[in-house]
Structure formats: structure tokens, C-alpha cells
Amino acid sequence: MAETRIPxxxxxxxxxxxxxxxxxxxxxxESVFGLLQRKIASGAMPTGAVLKEAAVAIHLNxxxxxxxRALAMLAERGLLRPADGQxxxxxxxxxxPLSARELHDILAEATEDxxxxxxxxxxxxxxxxxxxxxxxxxxxxxxEAELGDHHAVSRTVAREVLWRLMDVRxxxxxxxxHWIAAQMTARVVRDTLEMRRVLEPQALxxxxxxxxxxxxxxxxxxxxxxxxxxxxCGAAEIDAIEKDMFGTMYAGLRNTRMLGSIRRNQVxxxxxxxxxxxxxxxxxxxxxxxxxxxxxxxxxxxxxxAQILLRTQIERSEPLVLARLRVLSILPPPATQPYMIAxx
Amino acid sequence: xxxxxxxxxxxxxxxxxxxxRAARQDLPFPIEFEILDGPSCMRRGVLKPESYDVYDQxxxxxxxxxxAGAIQAIDTTRIRRWPQxxxxxxxxxxxxxxxxxxxxxxxxxxxxxLAERPDDxxxxxxxxxxxTYNADSFGYARELLSELxxxxxxxxxxLLDDRWHGRCTLxxxxxxxxxxxxxxxxxxxxxxxxxxxxLTIEEIDALFQVLLSLKRRGHFTRFWGTSEDSVALMAxxxxxxxxxxxxxxxxxxxxxxxxxxxxxxxxYRGWHSGLCLSxxxxxxxxxxxxxxxxxxxDGTPGAIMxxxxxxxxxxxxxxxxxxxxxxxxxxEGKPASEDLPGLxxxxxVRRGETxxxxxxxxxxxxxxxxxxxxxxHNYLARRWREFLEL
Numbered sequence: 001m002a003e004t005r006i007p008x009x010x011x012x013x014x015x016x017x018x019x020x021x022x023x024x025x026x027x028x029x030e031s032v033f034g035l036l037q038r039k040i041a042s043g044a045m046p047t048g049a050v051l052k053e054a055a056v057a058i059h060l061n062x063x064x065x066x067x068x069r070a071l072a073m074l075a076e077r078g079l080l081r082p083a084d085g086q087x088x089x090x091x092x093x094x095x096x097p098l099s100a101r102e103l104h105d106i107l108a109e110a111t112e113d114x115x116x117x118x119x120x121x122x123x124x125x126x127x128x129x130x131x132x133x134x135x136x137x138x139x140x141x142x143x144e145a146e147l148g149d150h151h152a153v154s155r156t157v158a159r160e161v162l163w164r165l166m167d168v169r170x171x172x173x174x175x176x177x178h179w180i181a182a183q184m185t186a187r188v189v190r191d192t193l194e195m196r197r198v199l200e201p202q203a204l205x206x207x208x209x210x211x212x213x214x215x216x217x218x219x220x221x222x223x224x225x226x227x228x229x230x231x232x233c234g235a236a237e238i239d240a241i242e243k244d245m246f247g248t249m250y251a252g253l254r255n256t257r258m259l260g261s262i263r264r265n266q267v268x269x270x271x272x273x274x275x276x277x278x279x280x281x282x283x284x285x286x287x288x289x290x291x292x293x294x295x296x297x298x299x300x301x302x303x304x305x306a307q308i309l310l311r312t313q314i315e316r317s318e319p320l321v322l323a324r325l326r327v328l329s330i331l332p333p334p335a336t337q338p339y340m341i342a343x344x
Numbered sequence: 345x346x347x348x349x350x351x352x353x354x355x356x357x358x359x360x361x362x363x364x365r366a367a368r369q370d371l372p373f374p375i376e377f378e379i380l381d382g383p384s385c386m387r388r389g390v391l392k393p394e395s396y397d398v399y400d401q402x403x404x405x406x407x408x409x410x411x412a413g414a415i416q417a418i419d420t421t422r423i424r425r426w427p428q429x430x431x432x433x434x435x436x437x438x439x440x441x442x443x444x445x446x447x448x449x450x451x452x453x454x455x456x457x458l459a460e461r462p463d464d465x466x467x468x469x470x471x472x473x474x475x476t477y478n479a480d481s482f483g484y485a486r487e488l489l490s491e492l493x494x495x496x497x498x499x500x501x502x503l504l505d506d507r508w509h510g511r512c513t514l515x516x517x518x519x520x521x522x523x524x525x526x527x528x529x530x531x532x533x534x535x536x537x538x539x540x541x542x543l544t545i546e547e548i549d550a551l552f553q554v555l556l557s558l559k560r561r562g563h564f565t566r567f568w569g570t571s572e573d574s575v576a577l578m579a580x581x582x583x584x585x586x587x588x589x590x591x592x593x594x595x596x597x598x599x600x601x602x603x604x605x606x607x608x609x610x611x612y613r614g615w616h617s618g619l620c621l622s623x624x625x626x627x628x629x630x631x632x633x634x635x636x637x638x639x640x641x642d643g644t645p646g647a648i649m650x651x652x653x654x655x656x657x658x659x660x661x662x663x664x665x666x667x668x669x670x671x672x673x674x675x676e677g678k679p680a681s682e683d684l685p686g687l688x689x690x691x692x693v694r695r696g697e698t699x700x701x702x703x704x705x706x707x708x709x710x711x712x713x714x715x716x717x718x719x720x721h722n723y724l725a726r727r728w729r730e731f732l733e734l
């Protein structure tokens with residue numbers, strides 16, 4: 001076969017960068033920005049202090065790129081001003097270079113915090129996308145050290161990422177303590193949909209009083225617009241709607257155990273999402289119509305009807321998800337990442 | 345300038361040299377045939393509907409192509425002989441007990457789903473036009489008979505039997521082979537299998553535990569990709585038993601090989617072929633595609649398929665294209681009243697021979713499982729790769 005509609009490895013992975021949300025800021029520069037903003041606000045970082053990219057990067061133990069971006073953002077917000085030579089000056093006061101010792105004392109306590117949590121967050125979404133893209137095609141072993149090398153992070157950080165992926169059931173540990181991304185089978189689809197039928201109607205009841213009316217109305221309008229334009233609404237819009245329907249919708253659940261179970265059982269949502277990347281949007285209309293009805297019922301505070309419709313919708317989606325998984329199963333498997341090894 | 349050709353993709357089981365020649369001769373437009381192996385053909389069908397106008401393959405690819413949006417519904421009012429079409433001998437949409445997989449998703453409903461029955465009050469639309477089909481089993485060298493127990497009858501279990509260790513061959517395509525091996529392992533009492541056409545994860549694991557161990561011990565000789573490969577294998581010294589399609593069996597007979605086609609006591613593995621219209625074909629090219637579909641039911645292709653052991657969905661027209669002796673042997677299961685031609689002007693059947701398993705309705709009634717892309721196909725495919733690569 002000369003060419004296919006299968007995207008290349010990287011394309012496939014980046015298209016799928018839409019992992020279950022963990023934590024707030026996913027980017028290192030945001031963490032650096034937040035940290036410096038707090039230090040300035042509290043006065044720990046005095047006005048007049050000259051901040052240079054390289055020095056801050058060294059003391060925070062991160063690379064220069066995120067620091068550059070964080071400094072630029074602080075300057076945009078008026079917290080810093082460009083210095084005459086290099087770097088920025090805090091506030092309006094007369095520039096005063098800080099000694100390495102001073103800078104260290106101001107930033108040191110935060111180092112541990114930033115360099116670890118933010119780094120795993122930074123690569124989590126990419127790794128999650130890379131792993132997810134391969135799930136329909138086989139079972140893979142993930143090598144911790146190679147994962148670290150591939151994404152230029154320490155093995156500790158790589159392990160942190162893998163633990164997080166295990167939290168959302170994208171991977172597991174086998175008896176030999178290897179990290180395994182197990183193949184998405186028809187059974188996984190059926191079992192997780194069964195769990196969702198049990199869990200999500202209850203979750204809907206729990207969060208319904210907390211959902212903002214304006215958010216619901218807005219979502220309903222978006223769904224109706226997609227229905228009206230279908231299939232011209234496009235795959236990305238359907239993905240976004242499903243993310244709101246099944247992700248954002250439950251984000252306010254106080255029962256974090258229930259929320260965790262729901263997240264873990266939503267793994268089959270990647271099947272339609274992957275499918276829509278490769279094939280024309282055609283069979284998603286009945287689902288969209290049902291989503292619209294569910295949200296309208298929530299707007300009208302007809303909770304029981306919304307629950308019934310949600311349960312029915314999850315049930316009805318099964319044949320199509322299975323049929324789509326079967327289609328994916330005959331495609332040539334995409335190339336693996338260097339840190340993933342196909343396991344028979 | 346000549347118009348662009350009608351582009352047809354399929355496998356060598358149906359797109360034989362005779363069939364391609366006859367189509368070009370009978371139809372008033374140029375035709376381009378592209379012959380692929382089974383899995384590549386299905387992949388191509390799914391991924392590149394713009395690269396063909398007509399897709400010719402097995403029924404189990406129907407819901408895969410349909411789900412992928414690669415094909416369009418066929419309007420049965422444009423199929424002249426639609427009222428005469430039978431799926432493996434049964435009226436489409438009738439409560440056909442013996443017909444399992446092929447008719448289960450024939451019709452396109454108004455909501456765009458595939459179903460066993462058509463919508464009421466509208467001319468039926470179908471996803472695939474049923475054409476040719478067969479009940480398959482395995483072939484074995486006559487010399488094996490000397491090793492059988494006195495009351496032993498043909499069984500799929502023979503594929504796994506130690507008596508012909510190292511001399512068994514199978515198809516590379518798991519859609520048929522997995523079903524056959526599940527039948528074999530069940531018949532041999534090695535694995536509990538509820539439905540060989542819909543294996544569970546546990547059944548697949550249990551089956552492959554047996555198969556991997558057999559392969560490690562060298563039970564299987566080479567596997568074959570095309571029917572022609574299987575002929576070469578069975579004609580050589582290495583294989584004495586193996587999964588064998590009818591054309592290969594009759595080709596081997598034509599070469600004078602003393603091969604017996606089994607009628608296993610557990611029943612046959614069935615398959616059914618059909619034709620689909622690419623989602624992309626429109627206008628004059630779609631008219632040509634319909635003309636090609638109609639031509640398939642007119643008798644000439646049916647006779648070509650019959651001479652390699654296949655049945656077709658419209659039999660009425662065969663009266664004009666098959667001799668009485670041919671009809672009696674191929675369809676009625678009667679002894680050949682004369683030598684019968686096979687493909688490429690060989691003699692496929694000698695006077696006095698009788699086809700195994702009886703007449704076509706008897707053979708079809710004994711189909712116990714169909715070739716299929718089962719729900720756990722992606723898991724099965726992975727275990728299958730492991731098995732082949734061992």
C-alpha cells in the first residue's frame with residue numbers, strides 16, 4: 001500500500017494530547033510565573049531586584065525557555081520592566097543587582113516544588129497522548145529510563161508520570177513490575193461502558209445542583225449548533241463537546257472516589273476520538289442529539305429524565321464503539337515511541 | 345480518448361483470470377482489476393475508498409467498511425435479479441436459521457445502521473450485493489487413510505493431530521484460520537469454545553496456548569497467503585493436510601494429485617463474498633458499477649465460480665451457462681456423468697466422482713461457523729501475529 005490516511009506517529013500522538021486532567025497548570029512556565037508573582041507580591045523579591053533569565057533558571061533548576069516566557073508574562077502585567085542591559089527590574093525602584101546568595105535564598109525553598117511537580121505535568125499530556133494512540137493496536141511495555149531520555153527528564157520524573165498514568169488506568173504494572181499499556185479489547189469497552197452506566201447517572205445527580213446554569217445553556221447551544229451543522233461541525237468540535245459532557249460535567253464532584261472511578265472507566269472514549277481522526281464524521285449525530293437533550297433536561301431541572309437518557313445513551317453507544325474498534329483493529333499499527341516495546 | 349476504467353479491487357478467489365476476461369468481453373466499458381491478498385484488500389477498502397469503484401470481498405468486511413464510511417448503500421431496484429438473490433440458499437431478510445453471519449447485517453436502514461431485515465415500506469437498500477460463497481474444509485493426502493482407526497471419521501481435530509506432525513499447513517489470514525483452529529481445538533478436546541466465530545479473551549488465550557506449543561514443537565509447516573501458494577504447498581512433499589479452498593483442491597486434482605477434500609463431522613467453515621460500491625463513486629461511473637454488479641448475477645460469472653467449486657447467489661441463470669452434467673455435479677452433489685472442465689481447461693473432475701458433502705443445500709446446512717472479524721479481533725490479531733512470528 002503506497003499511502004494511507006494513517007497519520008505519522010508524531011501527528012497521531014499530538015492529535016491525541018487530551019488526557020484526563022490532573023492538577024491545574026500543566027506548563028512549567030506557568031509554575032515559574034506563579035512562583036515569581038507570589039514572591040513579588042509578598043515582598044520576598046524586593047522592588048528594584050534585577051532578574052536575569054540565566055540566573056533564575058539556575059536557581060530554580062529549570063531550563064531557560066520557561067523562565068524567559070515567565071519573565072515576559074510578568075513584564076506584560078507590569079510587575080517587571082525591562083532593564084537597560086539584560087533582564088528585568090522588579091517594580092519601579094532603582095535597579096539593584098542581587099548577589100547569587102540573595103537570589104538563592106529567595107528562590108531555594110521553591111526549587112523542589114517546581115522542578116519536580118511541574119516537570120511531570122509538562123510531559124504528562126504528551127506521554128498520555130502517545131500511549132493512548134497505541135492502545136487499540138496492542139500491548140506495550142513502557143521503559144522508565146528510556147521514557148526519561150526521550151523527554152529529557154530524570155528517571156524520577158518519568159516514574160512520576162507513569163504513576164499518574166496508572167491512576168487513570170491507561171497503564172498497569174505486571175507481576176514483574178513492568179509498566180504495561182494493555183490493549184483496548186472489546187471486553188474493556190463493554191466492561192467500562194457497564195461501569196459508566198452505573199456511575200455516571202449518579203454522578204449527574206450529585207453535581208446537578210452545582211452546575212452553573214449559564215454553563216449548561218452555553219453547552220446546550222453549542223451542541224445544538226453542532227447538530228444543525230452536522231457533519232460540517234467537524235471532529236474537533238465533537239471531541240470538545242464530549243470532553244465537556246463527560247469531563248467538565250463531573251469535575252465538581254465532591255466524591256473523589258466516584259470521580260476517579262468515572263475517569264478510569266472513560267478510557268473507551270478514545271475509540272471514537274481516534275476514529276474521527278481517520279474517517280469521515282457520519283455516525284455521531286444521534287449521540288449529539290442525545291447530548292443536547294440531556295443538557296436541556298438539566299437546564300429544566302428534570303434530573304431523573306436526564307439520568308435515564310444518559311444511561312440509555314451510554315448503552316446505545318456500545319455497538320458503534322465496538323464496530324469502530326473493529327475498524328481500528330484492521331489498520332496497520334502506528335510506529336511506537338522509542339520507550340515503548342510491543343509485547344505479544 | 346477512452347473513458348477512465350471502472351476500478352475493481354478484490355482477491356484471487358473471485359477475480360480469476362477467466363472472470364476478468366469474461367467481464368472485459370461482456371461489458372461495454374474498460375475495467376481495471378487489482379488483485380490483493382485478503383487483509384490488504386480490506387485495509388485498502390477501509391482506508392482508500394477513492395482508489396476503487398467496486399470492492400469485491402468477504403461479507404465480514406461489510407460492517408468494517410460501512411462503519412468507516414468507505415462504501416455507499418446499493419439500491420436494490422437497480423439490481424435486475426434482486427428477487428432471485430439468495431444468501432447461501434436463503435431469501436435475504438427471511439428468518440434463515442442456518443445462515444448466520446453473512447445476512448446479519450445485509451440491509452441499510454433509514455437511520456444509516458446495518459440490520460438483518462430491511463425497512464418496511466421502502467425498496468430495500470443493501471450494503472453489499474451477495475455473490476459467491478462456499479462451505480470450506482481441509483484437504484488431505486489419500487495416504488493418510490492408512491493411518492486412521494477403522495471407524496475414524498474426518499474431523500477438524502486432524503489439523504492438530506500428532507500423526508502428521510510437521511506436515512500441516514494453514515492460511516495466513518486469521519479471519520478463516522482462527523475459526524478453523526478453534527473448531528479443531530474444540531474437536532480435539534483441547535480447548536472449550538462456545539462459539540468459534542465469537543471467541544472470548546479466555547478462549548483466545550487458551551487456544552493460543554495450545555497453538556504456540558504445537559508450533560514450537562514444529563507441528564506446522566509453512567503457512568499460505570494465496571490459494572496458489574496452498575496448491576504449491578500441497579503439491580510438494582512437506583504438507584499432507586491443510587486448510588484448502590475449493591479452487592486449490594480442484595487445481596490439485598487437475599494436476600493429478602490424490603487429495604481428498606474433507607467433510608468434517610463438526611461441519612464446514614462458511615464464507616460469503618459480495619460486491620460494494622465505493623462511497624466516492626458517482627454519476628456515469630456508478631452506472632458502470634451497477635452494470636458490473638448486474639453482470640455478476642447473469643450466469644457467466646456463476647459458471648466460472650462453479651468450475652472452481654463455488655456457489656452463487658442467483659442460480660436460475662446457471663441453467664444456460666452450465667451443462668447438465670456440471671449442474672448435477674457442482675450443485676446437486678450427483679456423480680459426474682462425464683469428465684468436467686476446471687479452470688484453465690484442465691479436467692477438474694473425472695467421470696464417476698462425487699463431490700464431498702452432497703448437494704449445495706446440504707453442504708450449506710452443515711456450515712457450523714463463518715469466517716469473520718470477531719468482536720475481539722484486535723486481541724486475536726495480536727495473538728495471531730505472535731503465533732506467526734514464533
